[in-house]
Amino acid sequence: MADDTTTPRTDGGAGAAGERTVTMRLWRGDASGGEFVDYVLPAVEGEVVLDVVHRVQATLAPDLACRWNCKAGKCGSCSTEINGKPSLMCMTRMDTLPTDEAITVAPMKTFPVLRDLVTDVSYNYEVAKRIPPFNPRPKTDDEVAAGGYRMQQIDVERSQEFRKCIECYLCQDVCHVIRDHEENKTAYAGPRFFARSAELEMHPLDATDRRELLQEEQGLNKCNITKCCTEVCPEHIKITDNAIIPLKERVVDARYDPVAWLGRKILRRTKGTAAAAAATAPAHGPAAVQPAVEVTGIPGPQRR
Amino acid sequence: MTTLEDVSTTPVVLGGVRGGPPVPTLRKDRWWVQPIVTVVVLTAFVAYATWAAFVNKDYYAGATMHRDLISPFYSPCLTESCVPGSHPGTIITWWQISPALLILIFPLGFRLTCYYYRKAYYRAFWWAPPACAVADAHGSYKGESRFPLILQNIHRYFFFAGLIFNVLLTIDAVMAFRQPGVGIGFSVGTAVLCVNACLLWLYSLSCHACRHLCGGGLKKFSEHPIRHRIWKALTPLNAHHMVFAWMSLVFVALTDVYVRLVASGAIHDYGFHF
């Protein structure tokens, strides 16, 4: 695809006769454009992609930008697209990739590139601010006496699955709703934040009803459950089956199910509304993701 | 000089330059295999089902063969045109064409709105997206937020209808142990109908709407121990919903094929009786 534009760099210790090598085809560039550059290195046993990228930094390209932290699959910083698949560099072993051809590493496609393999993921942090926060019920007298809330293990297990999330945003990256349709970002929370809402919906203490908000403002109905988020999740969270579909079913309870509606009327179960949920959202922003009108470039105070 | 008061929540900003080359995908694996298989199998099924529904014959192997085998496509057979013995009695008199068409609406609706099949056909037929990290084929995209796709939300009603059919097809399978004029027996056809009914039950019980209605919708399981137990039993089934979806789809067609072959006299339904 970009073979004709790549420039092989081999001055990094590779090239001794007969030595096995790997070719890393890394995206180099920034907001003004970029290209793939090939780096040839000696093959070393037992490495993950991030190790090889670090060797490129240390020997061939000290200014190669890549974001990483724990290198143990626990922080979710080193998200990129390896051979076209959204993956964590620290969790992708070199011996799982074909080495007879160049291994491409490109930045996540859904977010604007900052430089090389690093993208501006502030969209996700903006969405996070618009999730109505945890809203616990008051403690009972017994709980005040015991010193803490009482919750049964079976009641917390479902939400615990979503709290495994390391916020690598690979699910946000792979979701075609925003990957292929930039305009949807203004009204779409994405799989990571559907999982967050599911976590709160299923949290035994949380008292906010988020269903209307999810449907009306956060684009739950834009999700067509093609399950790519589940496929790429490094924590193996069943985002689609355990978060998104249960949320869709809860929305059906709230809006599309006359039987459930009647049941609620009879049982006089009063639940909050979207407006109520929105009211508990942080004061500095509306509950929905706002459409941007005029700003271009990289958002956020941190990018001034 | 700025102070924090100047820094309010910034709106989500569209645009920005994306990295990577402007190509639909960088994937090197054979990502197109899965959608092709889906297209082939689903198309073949729809084509066969359409033909089998309109052909309106050879769907019942009855007393003349000492059998009581009815194709799932034609059960329950409720119209005037039904083959004698194949139905509990004529209930619908105004329907003049194949009775299968009246029946197939329900399983079709169930499968069309099924969370798994939605994934399969959105990917394979609609290319939204064809595979993960492969560009989708549409200029704009609104998902299931508008008519007609908003109707996907009625999945649970098709689920209820599906349950009724499961009961009826289970009765058919039990009836298939009868060998009229001979007694009680067992044949390949009996086995086929039994397996078919089992697979349909597995498909229905592993349904996401079923899992939600049985317990998934609860906030606190500890207050509903029985529903929690049901939910817990359904959860591993749900994890294999895709497998049951394909198996039951293929097998229901095979069941129709088998009954058709027996009813038309092309093959003999081997079996024994007591």
Add this chain to the structure above:
Amino acid sequence: MPEIESHDVDVVIIGAGGAGLRAAIEAKARGLRVALVCKSLLGKAHTVMAEGGAAAALGNVYPEDNWQVHFRDTMRGGKMLNNWRMAQLHAQEAPDRIRELEEWGALFDRTKDGLILQRDFGGHRYARLAHIGDRTGLELIRTLQQKAVADGVEVFMELKVLRLLHDDSGAVAGLVGYWRPSGAFVSFTTKAVVLATGGIGKSWKYTSNSWESTGDGHAMAVWAGADMIDMEAVQFHPTGMVWPLSVRGILVTEGVRGDGGVLRNSEGRRFMFDYIPPMFAAETADSEEEADRWYTDHSAGRRPPELLPRDEVARSINSEVKAGRGSPHGGVFLDIASRRTAEDIRRRLPSMYHQFKELAGVDITAEAMEVGPTCHYVMGGVRVDADTAATTVPGLFAAGEVAGGMHGSNRLGGNSLSDLLVFGRRAGMGAADYVEGRSGTVSVDPGAAEEVVRAATALFERESGENPYDIQHDLQETMQSLVGIIRTGSELEEAMGKLEELEERAANIAVTGGPQYNPGWNLATDLPSMLTVSRCTTQGAIHRTESRGGHTRDDYPAPDAELGKVNFVQRVPAGGAQPGGAVGTPSIRSITITPEPLPVMPDELQALFNEEAH
């Protein structure tokens, strides 16, 4: 001269791990203008790596547990070098801090009664660690992160702070740094700064720490004139993976040895039998047959030598490697594969098995692991007042791993997460009190910020010079081999000299490329911190001529009662800063060290240790 973007706030918190987030929440609750600054994205800090749990005497599993017992465990674990008041506050307040997390959405594992479940851990008398499987740190940081976001704390992500700035009175009144994405410089004027920058592990070759743990907070505090204590107290784990690269630094739990894993050298010899110290000879097996009997029946034989205390195991590994009998990658072999069936290993050590399988393709049921001592945590740090977290410099506060004193010379597992919560909150309160009590406007000399910026940009202007990666590599080799888990006087002196050489080289770093997200440049600006903390650790290790807790001197193998009564305090004395450091920082030669007596424990707490020994 590049333009410097400027901000004015009440409190800047540097570091968004557990301590920084907790401090930000507290200061924000007081209505202050809070800026939370971190080198990475929000939620990625090293806190996520904590697995075991957060120690707090909740008494949910053992009602007889209380803060006094926790306090005593902590002090004993730290070999009494702890700041007693910090240990007391920590033990008293940890339960409330844990329960508070629950009110903010955390979901700990539960007891049958629906309360927070607590697990056993080494050194804790009772099961005390609140946990969520093995990802407690992630739960903690996510809960605090979501709370901080909900409270509207303003976060400045991927911002590297270079230096603190003073006002005329000498109080900390600002700081200067740069945005990593753009390379643009930023300065803050602020009434108070809270340091919550975490650890220093990146100066060692084998470390469980991430790239961020370069000791920025330690170093900036030293440069600002603050006191450091006991920087020689660094915790090493005897068995961290040294190879493959993909899992280097990941700790191999002691459970592997407890379940039958043995240590072998390159000759295949089970060498631990050669290193049984006389003190433990009576209770340790002296033949392989006897040791192997112990695993199945503890009464049939004495304990295998692989289960000697951590420092003994580490010392033995160290000796084997130095004698040239190490594994190909500088460790020794930890072999469980040949001793237990694959099924057994998978059942008893599931997370170890899966982690190495997934990350490295290493099947621990089929092959031996290569392990060696791995840097994990620094107990020493910035000297703080226990109640307010105030350092010795006005306006500067510190909490979490960057603060010293809480853990003495050795930290108990589970005490770091509760430390973050207790002292993160206290730092937020301390800073808020200080800000509210402070009058007048804040001003710093803009020239000082410009000087820092000039030094940082000078690296781009050099035509040629040292590669920062080479210096980092050499620093890590030096610290690993000379200031590792087992130390001797001659090697430490050698390290002092090497650090000075490295500093000279670092003064001549040249970087290529532009300032935008340039890791070479980022590393170059981290190196002054790494060199400074390395110097502190080495210098402290030379002066503490005893073995105590995490600090082990081969030439002084026993504790020294007199040295157990002092902190070694390091500082750059007022007016004592010498030029010549990397990137315009004060030279590491400026740091002085003096012993100062420990704070004296009041009698009623002292009495806890006089009760019958448990």
